[in-house]
Amino acid sequence: MSRRIGKIRDAIVNQLVGVNVRTTTAAFHEYLEYEELHRGEWRAPLEHMKAATHEEFEYLRRRMVAQTEVLRRQLDDLERLRSELAQIRRTPQYAMVFQDPEPLVSVRIASYSKTEELIDVALASVLAQTYERFEIVVVNDGPNERTRRAIAALGDSRISFHELEQRGSYPEDSRSRWMVAGTPAANRAARLSTGSWIAPLDDDDEFTPDHIEKLVSLARSQHAELAYGALVQKNLVTGDEVRIWSEPPMISQFSFQGALYLRQLADVFEYSIDAWLLDEPGDWNLIRRMTQAGVSMAATSDVVATMNMIPYTHKDLPLEPTDQT
Missing domain, CATH: 3.90.550.10 (Spore Coat Polysaccharide Biosynthesis Protein SpsA; Chain A)
Incomplete structure (x- = not known):
């Protein structure tokens, strides 16, 4: 059971990071229900899935936070922004604006x-x-x-x-x-x-x-x-x-x-x-x-x-x- 939950959990994390990083535990349960009713990819009773331990959910939360932070760094590209900001400050136009x-x-x-x-x-x-x-x-x-x-x-x-x-x-x-x-x-x-x-x-x-x-x-x-x-x-x-x-x-x-x-x-x-x-x-x-x-x-x-x-x-x-x- 633990291995099966782990696979489902990882699939959910990967989907959430690409689609909606706001999803909460409630959405996790909703996703599980959808899978059982519409895809039939697993057969364990839904109540067993909802009995996943606090540690499982905490692991899921940490994974989401970590992967969101990776995505943030990629999208922000702060090193490039800092470099280009420094270049702007060295231009003659920059000094003239304040004058x-x-x-x-x-x-x-x-x-x-x-x-x-x-x-x-x-x-x-x-x-x-x-x-x-x-x-x-x-x-x-x-x-x-x-x-x-x-x-x-x-x-x-x-x-x-x-x-x-x-x-x-x-x-x-x-x-x-x-x-x-x-x-x-x-x-x-x-x-x-x-x-x-x-x-x-x-x-x-x-x-x-x-x-x-x-x-x-x-x-x-x-x-x-x-x-x-x-x-x-x-x-x-x-x-x-x-x-x-x-x-x-x-x-x-x-x-x-x-x-x-x-x-x-x-x-x-x-x-x-x-x-x-x-x-x-x-x-x-x-x-x-x-x-x-x-x-x-x-x-x-x-x-x-x-x-x-x-x-x-x-x-x-x-x-x-x-x-x-």
């Missing part, structure tokens, strides 16, 4: 189908900035004629609109999809940005009027490669508000739409389409890699953006780019 008193800032927006929110909330908040030297780069995650026409109707030369030929390819699982939705569009927008700094924004959220001015000043005064502030997470159904902030950045307490970072960093640090394999939302995966690679950061506890949220359950997750705290 420019009024640098061009690129507001990077990945969108999908929220045309009204994009125009009335996100873009409106950027156009109301106290800082005037900016461009807005919107990249749609696939074709969107309605959004294209709406932006053209604004007639503002500071706004450029681009579309991916087709929507990005994401995991079928809704939660995993949420973690990385919009990744190709966000990366494309960053690459198209021509400013010295990038200020990310989601298509249904908004900057405070002094967002860019405050973060540019903070980054320049502290010679920081990334500056960020606090956000207000607003529940659009109940009206409840929660403050999001931590120093240093912590998961669920940081969002890139409260940040501004050097455009040069975008050539090295991109959102990872594979972040879901580590059970990490895209924003957290990116800031974690930046932190571990040694990107210099400055923070203010002042609120610099509002994150508009609609509650959902894991069974009813949004299918488009959204907040990833």
